[in-house]
Amino acid sequence: MQDSSTIEAQAPVTQKRSRSLINKLMNMSDRSMAWLFIGPTVVILLLINIFPLLWTIYLSFTNYRANQPTRDIEWVGLRNYERLLNSEDIWGYLQVTAHFVCWTMILQTIIGFGLALLLNRNFKGSSFFSTVILIPMMLSPAVVGVFWTYLFQPQTGIMTYIINFFGNFGPVDFIGNVDLAPWGIVLVDTWMWSPYVMLICLAGLKSIPPSLYEAAEVDRASTFRKFWSITLPMVLPFLLLAVLFRFIENFKMFDLVNELTSGGPGSITELASINLKREAFEKWRTGYSSAFAIILFVTVFGAGNIFVKVLNRVKNR
Template sequence: MSTLEIGGRAAPAAGHMAPAVPQRHATRRVPRGLSDRTLAWLFVGPTLLLLLAFNIFPLLWTIALSFTNYRANRPNAELVWVGASNYARVLADEDVWANMQATAHFLLWSITLELLLGFGLALLLNKRFKGHSFFSTVILLPMMLAPAVVGTFWKYFFEPQYGIFNHLVGFLGGPSGFTMLGDTRLSPWAIVLVDTWMWTPYVMLLLLAGLRSIPPYLYEAAEIDRASEWTKFWRITLPMVMPFIVLALLFRLIENFKMFDLVDQLTNGGPGSVTELASIHLKREAFEKWRTGYASALAIILFVAIYGLSLVTVRYLDRVKQR
């Protein structure tokens, strides 16, 4: 017999294998994940919404108001379309040009001093000496303070009656009752001095990062060629750090052009209007005289000026990087 009956069913005999019966497995649908494009929009979408809400919309609203006679203290007054007359009034206003001249003076000297002093400090701290980490941290302290706090502190420092500055001037043999902030010739230099004190550490930090990124083998090759220290600085250090210098110039140019809180606390544009920067004048037109349409036109002109200066600096930075 070829089969054996076990339990009433035929079983295959030894040496014979039953044919395999294919089994059907239940197919499960694996849920597909989100696509890369969907994930990208989920992450970028909230940022774009915030950008539209807090940057793009206010800019468009300011542009629209600049063509009207709108006043924020009269929101229910009739809105009249005045065209480009606000822009014409701004460009013909002698006070605006005086403020732009004060802004240019502040930009030129503050950024020049910050770059020179920042570069010097970066060269000094790039040399590994005992305690350089401690001194680096101490130098960074001014930029950690709020500009309003710095302005208030230096205002008391320059106070003619009990300020420390007058005591130092008297100790060095200078005139008594010296008024740094009350003199029309010295007050523009006071805001330059304070801004330089506060933001030179920031420039130093950027340039120090540039110095630390220079490959050491360049200096080793120069040593083999017996190059002088001046040659190494002029041929290696300065060209390699130049992109960082231009970047620091760009950052400080943007920030100083719109400088407000430091100067507002220090001099409030005085004495007279010699330290009334463009940002201070804009605040007075918008929130003291309530000429919102006029102030909007001034804001757009300042925006275009900052954008133009930044564009020139960025193009120069690209040229430096390609060398």
Template sequence: MSVKKKFKGLSDKAVGWLFIGPTVILLLAINIYPLIYAIRMSFTNFYANKIGREPEFIGLKNYIKILNREAIWEKMQVTASFMFWTLLLQAIIGLGLALLLNRKFKGNELLTTLIVLPMMLSPAVVGVFWTYLYNPQVGLFNYAVNFFYDLGSFDMIGSSALAPWAIVIVDTWMWTPFTMLICLAGLRSVPNYLYEAAEVDRASKWQQFLYITLPSVLPFLLLALLFRGIENFKMFDMVVELTSGGPGSATELASINLKREAFEKWKTGYSSAFAVILFVTIFGFGNVYVKVMNKIKER
């Protein structure tokens, strides 16, 4: 029987589902099953290193314990601070670079390529790379600081006060190009006739930016920040390679603490509950953010 005869009488929508259905089912199985399993484990005192021991159902004890731990809230505060400063810097610098590259000048394409290079690297590789740059003896960052201020041996990632800023700088260096590209797409979607009409009305460059450019590019910027916020909340590999959560716990994000509980202390049930809390947090944050973004679009 030919393929044509097999699909004869089926609607285009049904044929489409025949092609994408198996893929959708596979993706749901890969994503939904681990989530359901983690939720199930979160209500137990299961330890992954104690094979043969049946997990005991303990109800909400893991959740209560986590939410009442002061150390957990400290990790969440570190994570929130990291997210705030990286998103703020990436928004400002990314939009600024997009405005620059939206202009036509010689070498525009080459400059764009050079700027986006960091985001093509692996976060773990970036972490190792910047560890050498931050080295207090031979690191280029130390030389750059001492060029302006004679501070001697300047250990950026060895200071509890400066280490959080060290990871903010690295994440901003790596992911600002992503925000820039999204904003650049928004800028290039603005019709030229709007600027022409503004010039006829003798609007200044600042007024054109405030009333035409910014409202047009804002939805794109907010979308980029949504993606970066979700990723930064889960940030792990780059920070581990750079500071390992130190010095002390100055840069121990929630994801790093989760890894310690799950794979160093083997508290599988406890860490599963922690993972569910993080999932609900970022899911709720994402929903609220999307609703706010939609309201901004409607204005």
């Protein structure tokens, strides 16, 4: 135990060190202070993201199976990639994914932009309708999948009643029908995420200076001319940003489609992400599925770079 005299002697030293540390912090530049706070977070995030990526790249060159001992790992080189790129089934899954991504992007862009134009008019109750329209995107994709599964029931689902309102088509099975199932998942994803595109486009519309429209009114420009020369160019960067986000999310879509169809009937709605899950966690072909994951990552990364370059060109006009 230290006596009181020793503690009293150490107190001024401790206080001096504390004051020195405070003075150093007070004299730090804003940039240094910012790195002091965000530096540890950046390091942790890099470790969390980079290590799994490097580990996945390594496993993609092996025959590793997660349900077998690690001592059985063998280096197979590019064999996994060759099997993937020469597999007709894999190209079929990518084609299904491309169909889903293209149609959802087209429909969500048109519907979202149209809703944004309507809500930008600031009519009575526009704030209320904006909030109501945003509700689908606030729900969990798994919840939306279960919800629409009941709506798609051929005997009791509301979709059958809606379609039969326009004619006697009988029970309509959006999930079990080979022709309708791909459009069923497109419909649900469009219903859920069109509000997201609307929100970004609405932000772009609100940022347009009213003086531009006032000048166009003085020049007696038509409504179409104002839309084509002012509205569309000004909101186009926001629209492209929304398309970029939706492309990335839809390319790796899993939970919504898994709840709706689980890739069925057959494999007509089996997206690349669903097949990746089957290979990794049902067949335990970890090395093979890691190679598939890297191919999907490179595809999304390359397409994302193209979108970013186009976006930069539009912004710099």
